Amino acid sequence: MTKNLKIFTAFGTIATVCLGSLGHFVYNWSGKNYIAGLFFATNESVWEHVKLALLPMMCIFLLGAFVLKGANNFPAAAFFAMATVIISIPLAFYGYTAIAGKSILAVDIAIFVISIALGYCSAFILFRAKQRRWLNALSLIGLGAVIVCFMTFTYNAPDWFLFRQPAFA
Numbered sequence: 001m002t003k004n005l006k007i008f009t010a011f012g013t014i015a016t017v018c019l020g021s022l023g024h025f026v027y028n029w030s031g032k033n034y035i036a037g038l039f040f041a042t043n044e045s046v047w048e049h050v051k052l053a054l055l056p057m058m059c060i061f062l063l064g065a066f067v068l069k070g071a072n073n074f075p076a077a078a079f080f081a082m083a084t085v086i087i088s089i090p091l092a093f094y095g096y097t098a099i100a101g102k103s104i105l106a107v108d109i110a111i112f113v114i115s116i117a118l119g120y121c122s123a124f125i126l127f128r129a130k131q132r133r134w135l136n137a138l139s140l141i142g143l144g145a146v147i148v149c150f151m152t153f154t155y156n157a158p159d160w161f162l163f164r165q166p167a168f169a
Contacts (some may be wrong), residue, residue, distance in 0.1 A: 001127070008068060009124045010080075012060045016116045021057035037154050042164045046090050049108075053085045053116050054150055072131045078121035079139035082146050083120040090162055096163055103166060 023040045030036035039055050041048035063077040068074065094112040097103055157163035 004068060005071065005124055005127045008064055012123075013058070013117050013120045014063070015060055016053055016056040016120075018115050019059075020116070023052045023055060027129055034155075042154055043061040045157075045163050046093055046166070047157065047163045049093075049112065050086055050089050051150060051154070053089070054082055054111040054146065055083055057085065057116075057119065058120040058147070058150075060128065068127070071127050072108065073126040073129055073136055073139075075136040075143060076132065079142040079146070080126055083118035083142065084122045085115045086146070088115040094161075097166065105116070118119055119133040129135045 006030040008110075009141050027033070027042050030040075032042075034038075039051075041052050061074075061081070064071075064078075065074060071077070088112055092115065093103075093108065096107055100107075153163060
């Protein structure tokens with residue numbers, strides 16, 4: 001099982017980075033289709049960039065549910081992987097831009113890649129941990145919240161900095 005978990009972690013990281021990067025352009029390619037906007041980035045806000053990682057992660061974890069049958073803490077691994085991305089991208093982006101005073105594309109890309117890798121590493125750790133039913137139950141609620149936020153905040157975003165395009169974007 002450990003070999004399969006390592007393969008899943010590596011595949012998930014690479015696939016999420018590639019699909020998320022491609023997803024950056026889908027909304028414009030679709031002619032700014034409303035439905036495409038629910039799933040792909042519609043602007044340059046930090047939330048929309050987080051969303052670029054979440055859709056591929058959701059799909060890969062759905063696939064993983066079939067491939068990794070019997071893996072410990074699967075819901076928790078999926079939730080913590082996504083939560084890692086949701087937290088690390090904004091923290092890293094706003095942290096470095098507060099110091100640099102501007103956005104640097106190479107740094108933004110590195111943050112995206114590293115955040116995804118950290119997310120899958122957290123999943124790997126949870127897969128290898130002792131089964132925790134309570135954590136999995138709470139994580140299912142967390143996954144539901146992530147999906148609701150994912151689908152809601154594109155067109156009904158709170159008036160909060162995370163959902164606004166940075167002034168230097």
